[in-house]
Amino acid sequence: MNTTPTSQSADVRVEKLDGAGVITLDRPKALNALDHGMINAIAAALDSFRDDDAVDRVLLCSAGEKAYCAGGDVRSVRDSDLTGDYTPGDDLFRDEYDMNHALATFPTPTVALVDGIAMGGGLGVSAHAGVRVVTGRTWQSMPEMAIGFITDVGISHVFTHLPHVPENSRVALGVFLATTAYRLTVDDLLWSGLATHLLQDGDTAAFREALVSDGLDAALARTVGRDAAGESTLARNLDWITATFDGDDWSEIQRRVDAAEGDFADEVRAMLAPANPLSLVGATELLNYSAHVSLRRALDAEFALGCLLRRQPNFPEGVRAVLVDKDRQATFSPATVAEVTPEQREEIRRTVAGPAATPRNPR
Known part of the structure; x- marks a missing residue:
């Protein structure tokens, strides 16, 4: 096997192995x-591999069986934001979204081998791969609420363009997945198209070896x-999801959810309970915006809206409750959807429709 180490970091291993570029978290x-x-x-x-004709x-994969990638480092973003310096957080998200776009538009086959948990930013380095x-x-x-x-990480676009979901249900299902933090099972992933293949024996090392030594077709023959x-x-x-989560007015969706009966409706209300209004x-x-624009424009809208929300008290409070103190007792303001003002809704609408910032290095 021809092994060529490329760039290295403490937490990402990058190798070129017999014509395969391998990125290991x-x-x-x-x-x-x-x-x-x-x-x-x-x-x-990705830049290095794109310019390498060999x-x-x-392949993107991970070390350990418990998690592929559990998200992004929002704790450090919160820390810098709390000092009043938003530049480190802005830079992190710009670079991350540029990387997500680079993966989605990569010119040669990309494979994400997702073993274990993938949340938040973990979908950004998996859902944009071709396989x-x-x-x-x-x-x-996606537990951001x-x-x-x-x-973010382009998943507002991915969730509204799921290839195997009927077209008239795509936006409603996307809103459902984004707002509830629903945990997609293997069956859900395969049904929707978020996953393209299942490695039934779970032998990720053998899959990696087959892809490196024998090529993509040989690796996929194991799935x-x-x-x-x-x-x-x-x-x-x-x-039910389509009828309940259709439309761009969350207040109306909330009314439908509150009025719904049945076990699944009860589960949905429980999933929505921790969310910031x-x-x-x-x-x-x-x-609803990302469903009708390119991935690049969706990423720009995510960045703009994320900047808006990070500059308000709910983001540091939410990160505190979930990741710092872990008491799951966030105090959000406004505390209910009914208290969201028309001015706040209009500010969100303007921010999404006209992103105020673009990445420094668009690809």
Whole structure:
């Protein structure tokens, strides 16, 4: 095997192995959560592989079986934001969203081998790959509502363009996934198209070896397709989700959720309980916007809306409650959707429709 190390960082291993570019997230004690250094290392690796004619396939994978990537380093963003200096956080998110776009537009085949938990930023380094392989240990979620933030890393676009979901249900399902932090099971992932293949035996090392030594087709021969999926909870409840989460007015969606009956409706209300009301309003506006624009424009809207929310008290309070003190007792203001003012709704709408900032290095 021809092994060529490329750039290295403490928590991301980058190698060129017989024509395969391999990016391994290697921060298992932190569940491979992305800090700014890791984001830059992944971006640099993609740049290097893009310019290397000898690389004809790229694999993103992780060290450890518990998590592929549990999200991004929002605690450090909160710390700098609380000093009144928003530049470090702005820079991190700009670089991350540029990296997400680079992965989505990469010119040669990309494979994400998602083993274990993938949340938040973890979807940004998996859902944009052309081939998305999961194992029986995989589940995914976007839990930003509880930390006073919004669905980002391009997933506002991904969730509203799921390839196997009926077109008339895509936006409503996207809003549902963004606002509830619903945990997508392997069956949900395969049914919706968020995953393209299932590695049934869970032998990620053998999959990696096959991809490096024998190529993509040989690696995928070890997997099965979406026909192997069991019953998806999302599929079973899709009609209800479509009817309930349709539209760009969260207040109306909230009324439908509150009036609904049945076990699934009870579960949905419980999932929504920790959410920041302004995040719910913002995510609904954002998902409806991202459904009709390019990924690049969706990322720009995510950045603009994220900047708006980070400069308000709910973001540091939400991160405190979920990740710092872990008491899950955030005090948001406004405390209910009914208290969100028309001026706040209009500010969110203007921010989403006309992003105030663009990435420094658009690709």
